[in-house]
Amino acid sequence: MSVADVAYDIVGREDFSDVTYLLEIREPDLARAARPGQFVIVMSHPEGERVPLTIADFDRDRGTITLVIQAMGKTTREMQAGLRPGSSLYALVGPLGRPSEIGTAKTVVCVGGGLGVAPIYPQARALKERGAYVIGVIGFRNKTLVFWEDKFRAVCDEFIICSDDGSVGIKGLVTDGIKQATAAHPDIDELIAIGPPIMMRGCAEVTRALGIHTVVSLNPIMVDGTGMCGGCRVKVGGRTRFACVDGPEFDAHQVDFDDLMFRLARFKPEEKIALERWQQGCRIESAPSVP
Amino acid sequence: MAKKRTIRSIPQGRTPMVERPAAERARDFAEVTCGYTLDEAVRESERCLFCPDEPCVRGCPVGIDIPGFIRQIGEGDVRGAYDVLTGTTLLPAICGRVCPQETQCEGVCTVGQSLEPVAIGRLERFVGDRAIAEGWSSRPDIEPCAFTVAIVGSGPAGMACAADLAKAGCAVTVFEAFQQPGGVLRYGIPDFRLPNEVVDAEIAKLTRLGITFRCNTVIGRLFTLDQLVGEMGFDAVFIGVGAGAPTFADIPGESLNGVISANELLTRCNLMRAREFPERDTPLGVGRRVAVIGAGNTAMDAMRVCLRLGAEEVLCVYRRSRDEAPARAEELHHAEQEGITFHWLTDPVEILDDGKRGVRGLRCQRMELGEPDASGRRRPVPVPGSEIELECDTVVFAIGTNANPILGQTAKLRLDKRGYIEVDEELATSMQGVFAGGDIVTGAATVIEAMGAGRRAAAAMKRYLGLADPDVPYAPAGDAGLFGFAADQRDHARVRVA
Numbered sequence: 001m002s003v004a005d006v007a008y009d010i011v012g013r014e015d016f017s018d019v020t021y022l023l024e025i026r027e028p029d030l031a032r033a034a035r036p037g038q039f040v041i042v043m044s045h046p047e048g049e050r051v052p053l054t055i056a057d058f059d060r061d062r063g064t065i066t067l068v069i070q071a072m073g074k075t076t077r078e079m080q081a082g083l084r085p086g087s088s089l090y091a092l093v094g095p096l097g098r099p100s101e102i103g104t105a106k107t108v109v110c111v112g113g114g115l116g117v118a119p120i121y122p123q124a125r126a127l128k129e130r131g132a133y134v135i136g137v138i139g140f141r142n143k144t145l146v147f148w149e150d151k152f153r154a155v156c157d158e159f160i161i162c163s164d165d166g167s168v169g170i171k172g173l174v175t176d177g178i179k180q181a182t183a184a185h186p187d188i189d190e191l192i193a194i195g196p197p198i199m200m201r202g203c204a205e206v207t208r209a210l211g212i213h214t215v216v217s218l219n220p221i222m223v224d225g226t227g228m229c230g231g232c233r234v235k236v237g238g239r240t241r242f243a244c245v246d247g248p249e250f251d252a253h254q255v256d257f258d259d260l261m262f263r264l265a266r267f268k269p270e271e272k273i274a275l276e277r278w279q280q281g282c283r284i285e286s287a288p289s290v291p
Numbered sequence: 292m293a294k295k296r297t298i299r300s301i302p303q304g305r306t307p308m309v310e311r312p313a314a315e316r317a318r319d320f321a322e323v324t325c326g327y328t329l330d331e332a333v334r335e336s337e338r339c340l341f342c343p344d345e346p347c348v349r350g351c352p353v354g355i356d357i358p359g360f361i362r363q364i365g366e367g368d369v370r371g372a373y374d375v376l377t378g379t380t381l382l383p384a385i386c387g388r389v390c391p392q393e394t395q396c397e398g399v400c401t402v403g404q405s406l407e408p409v410a411i412g413r414l415e416r417f418v419g420d421r422a423i424a425e426g427w428s429s430r431p432d433i434e435p436c437a438f439t440v441a442i443v444g445s446g447p448a449g450m451a452c453a454a455d456l457a458k459a460g461c462a463v464t465v466f467e468a469f470q471q472p473g474g475v476l477r478y479g480i481p482d483f484r485l486p487n488e489v490v491d492a493e494i495a496k497l498t499r500l501g502i503t504f505r506c507n508t509v510i511g512r513l514f515t516l517d518q519l520v521g522e523m524g525f526d527a528v529f530i531g532v533g534a535g536a537p538t539f540a541d542i543p544g545e546s547l548n549g550v551i552s553a554n555e556l557l558t559r560c561n562l563m564r565a566r567e568f569p570e571r572d573t574p575l576g577v578g579r580r581v582a583v584i585g586a587g588n589t590a591m592d593a594m595r596v597c598l599r600l601g602a603e604e605v606l607c608v609y610r611r612s613r614d615e616a617p618a619r620a621e622e623l624h625h626a627e628q629e630g631i632t633f634h635w636l637t638d639p640v641e642i643l644d645d646g647k648r649g650v651r652g653l654r655c656q657r658m659e660l661g662e663p664d665a666s667g668r669r670r671p672v673p674v675p676g677s678e679i680e681l682e683c684d685t686v687v688f689a690i691g692t693n694a695n696p697i698l699g700q701t702a703k704l705r706l707d708k709r710g711y712i713e714v715d716e717e718l719a720t721s722m723q724g725v726f727a728g729g730d731i732v733t734g735a736a737t738v739i740e741a742m743g744a745g746r747r748a749a750a751a752m753k754r755y756l757g758l759a760d761p762d763v764p765y766a767p768a769g770d771a772g773l774f775g776f777a778a779d780q781r782d783h784a785r786v787r788v789a
Binding site: 006029030033038043046047048049050074075090091092093094095096098223224225226227228229230231233235240242245246259262263265266267270271273274277 | 468469470505506507508509512513514535536537539541545546548551552554555558559563564568569570571572573574575576648688695696697700
């Protein structure tokens with residue numbers, strides 16, 4: 001079929017840890033259109049699934065976008081094993097979702113937890129470029145998982161790093177970092193948090209008490225990313241919203257995080273089957289042939 | 292032709308089309324109906340009276356010369372029949388399968404006043420399938436012009452519009468959000484009703500007309516409409532993105548796992564091939580007892596897909612009665628044959644939690660029919676004290692769609708109060724050079740109506756671009772205007788250079 005071929009070539013890769021890796025993909029139109037807060041959907045091969053991933057960075061001069069991915073399920077592990085500079089994705093669609101509102105807040109806290117450090121980065125940068133006073137709070141489980149510390153620090157006026165085990169920065173959760181920041185700055189106008197739902201819920205609880213406007217970016221299960229399947233519906237302020245077209249960012253104090261977490265577990269059994277099957281396949285392929 | 296046919300002289304019964312037995316077909320995705328052989332098609336063609344007033348042509352949303360193509364079949368000239376059909380429709384193999392003929396051409400067939408109407412849809416499909424098998428294409432001599440046109444959405448409206456504009460010589464690019472073109476024909480209609488190979492074949496025909504498909508491209512996100520008509524230099528744009536956004540009923544329990552839209556079910560199954568999980572990576576998660584809410588074509592597709600995925604029981608829950616069901620008669624009939632359990636006059640009021648955020652059942656209210664409502668159908672009203680519980684572990688919503696919001700969010704298009712795109716009688720939107728048609732203008736409708744809108748938009752776009760319409764014989768206008776531009780042309784600044 002003579003369908004116009006747009007190549008989605010991988011031009012860069014960096015491994016931050018055993019589980020976290022960065023892919024830089026060349027797609028000049030996408031690099032040009034992307035705004036902070038938006039996401040893409042990738043398919044690594046024609047039999048693959050459509051995986052939504054928040055855009056971690058984009059470089060309009062190089063014509064590339066950057067994704068930071070955690071190898072968790074079958075697809076993300078398979079991508080980790082197979083994708084290198086020189087290989088390409090089967091499909092890449094985006095930018096999807098509504099861009100972040102960079103707004104007019106003067107003092108803003110940008111919170112990234114684990115993999116969430118990547119997508120919060122372009123927002124911190126955009127806020128800094130706009131002249132806001134940016135306080136960065138990032139958290140990881142431990143020191144070995146840390147990435148983009150310097151890059152993040154460079155766009156922040158203040159920077160707090162936390163780890164669960166204290167191996168880097170303050171020992172504690174990002175909510176402890178937030179409490180430290182809010183204690184020092186009673187004038188904080190806004191907090192933006194991206195990370196696991198449980199972390200975002202924690203952030204929302206801290207700021208709710210302080211009356212700080214808080215935005216979170218939701219990443220529910222979705223198929224098309226264009227408002228068509230309704231799989232990504234989330235409860236916000238008692239209303240059903242589609243994260244792909246109404247979000248992905250919402251007022252954290254309105255989000256029903258329990259509902260989000262239950263819905264994220266929807267395909268747990270299937271995810272387990274797919275992963276086990278893939279791992280078995282890997283072992284068979286890598287096993288030495290019996291003479 | 293020899294003797295004039297009369298209602299008494301023609302074969303009285305419609306030529307049956309071989310169907311695979313319900314028990315066999317309900318468990319796989321191969322096509323349900325097998326199509327006519329040449330002999331069967333010729334026999335059925337002999338039932339057409341070639342009546343002078345041709346109500347069938349007027350009953351067809353795109354005005355296909357139905358007696359014309361049937362006459363060719365009768366003469367054994369299938370290629371000739373194909374040429375007649377493709378003078379009007381591009382996708383006979385598709386429309387023959389999915390059009391609601393009983394409310395269109397066949398519904399007004401003269402033979403149908405006394406006998407079963409001529410099986411026009413089956414004959415159309417026969418010709419379309421033969422064309423695919425034989426590799427026929429009716430590629431006209433295309434005289435290139437200097438115009439470039441963008442089509443947003445590769446479903447039936449976009450396909451039809453693209454074809455007409457390509458034939459007029461425009462360089463046409465079709466933008467599709469998914470990884471494969473075809474729109475609802477690809478992600479929505481299941482293989483047992485419209486095999487993917489048929490969609491592939493029809494798309495391939497369009498590429499032979501010089502049309503380019505660009506997939507993975509969401510207009511309104513990757514490129515805005517302003518960019519298309521501005522820096523990207525498209526002379527005209529057609530929007531045929533479909534209605535898209537699924538409706539839920541706003542009843543308790545909708546966010547439970549196991550509650551999905553028909554769009555999601557069908558997209559996972561048809562486009563993403565989730566039915567082949569774990570060979571394919573996309574999971575589906577349909578349970579053993581599925582309740583589908585709604586009774587339109589999408590609902591029938593969803594139910595029959597669930598059966599084929601191995602569900603033990605599939606229930607249809609619809610608040611009106613069978614007579615009001617909007618599905619195509621053949622689909623409803625096939626669903627009944629395949630063993631769907633129908634709960635007519637039953638309105639869901641709550642989806643019940645199994646305690647683990649899954650579904651254990653559907654609480655419903657029995658209804659009865661009252662006075663006719665705005666749609667002319669009798670309004671269902673609740674029967675007091677008639678609540679029932681249906682046991683199920685999956686609930687599928689197939690109760691219609693809303694307008695997709697993306698284009699409205701990112702362009703200054705005038706929308707109506709429900710979010711659909713407003714157009715004038717030329718299908719022109721509020722943006723200069725941008726036209727729209729199909730479900731994103733009218734709300735959910737049929738494949739053939741979308742195709743009809745695509746063709747009407749193409750004709751309007753040709754007028755807008757100042758292209759002669761090859762279907763209209765040339766006749767000098769009374770007042771040709773200055774420099775040969777007719778005064779009624781929409782854009783006086785454009786000059787046709789090719």
